[in-house]
Amino acid sequence: MPPLPPSFYLGDTVAIARAMVGKYLVRASGGVTLAVRIAETEAYAAAGDRACHAYGGRRTARNEVMFGPPGRAYIYFTYGTHHCLNLVTGPEGEAAAVLVRGALPVLGGDEMARRRFGRPLGELSARQRRDLLNGPGKLCQALGLTRAENGLPLDGPELWAAEDLTGLGLPPPEPVGEVRTGRRVGIAYAGEAVEFPWRFWLAEGYTEVKVK
C-alpha cells in the first residue's frame, strides 16, 4: 500500500489518534530502513485543548509546524534529553496533532536495539525488549528522529505512514484487536483536560508504561 495521503489526517483528531493505532511507520535514512507498528497514541486537539502546545492559539517557533498543513511530523525536544513525534492533523491553521507514544518493532529491530541499548535484539534482556519502543522518547531514539526531522512529510522518502507494508514484502497485518482508552500522560498542568479519554493503546502484545 502507498503511504497514507495528507488528506487522511484531515478529520477529527481524536478519531485519527484512535485510527493510527495499528498503522505502520517507516523511517529511512543513511541506507537503513526501520519500520514499526504504532501501538499507542494521544490526541492533542488544537486551541481548545489546555494540554495542546497550541492551546489558545499560542503560536511559537517550536510549534509552528502544527499550524501548517496536515500529514507532517511535528517533533519537539523536551526534558532536556528526549524528543517526541507528533502527526499534524486537521486543516491547515487548526494546529492539532497526534502524539505517537509507543510502537512495536517490525523491521530493523537489531538496529533499533543498538540505538537504544548498544547491542542487538538477541542480547537484550526480556525487560529491555519489552521496553524497546513503549514511550515517545524511546521511539524517537530508536527511529533517529530529532528536531532536524521536524516538519518532514509523512508520505515522503525519509518518513512515511501506511496501512500495511506489503509494498516492502511484509505479510498482511494481523488484526489490530482491542484498543484501550484512557487519560493522557504527563499533562497535570492542563486542568479539566487531564480527564479527557484521548489516549489509545493496543490491549495485546504491547506493554504501555503505566503512569498514575
Next chain:
DNA sequence: CTTCAGATGCTCT
C-alpha cells in the same frame, strides 16, 4: 512488584 530522584537543555515568560 512499586516508588523516587536526577539528568539535561530548550522554550517561553
Next chain:
DNA sequence: GAGCATCTGAAGA
C-alpha cells in the same frame, strides 16, 4: 528562572 506531552537505575516492600 521555571517548567517540561520523559527515561533510567537504584532502592524499598
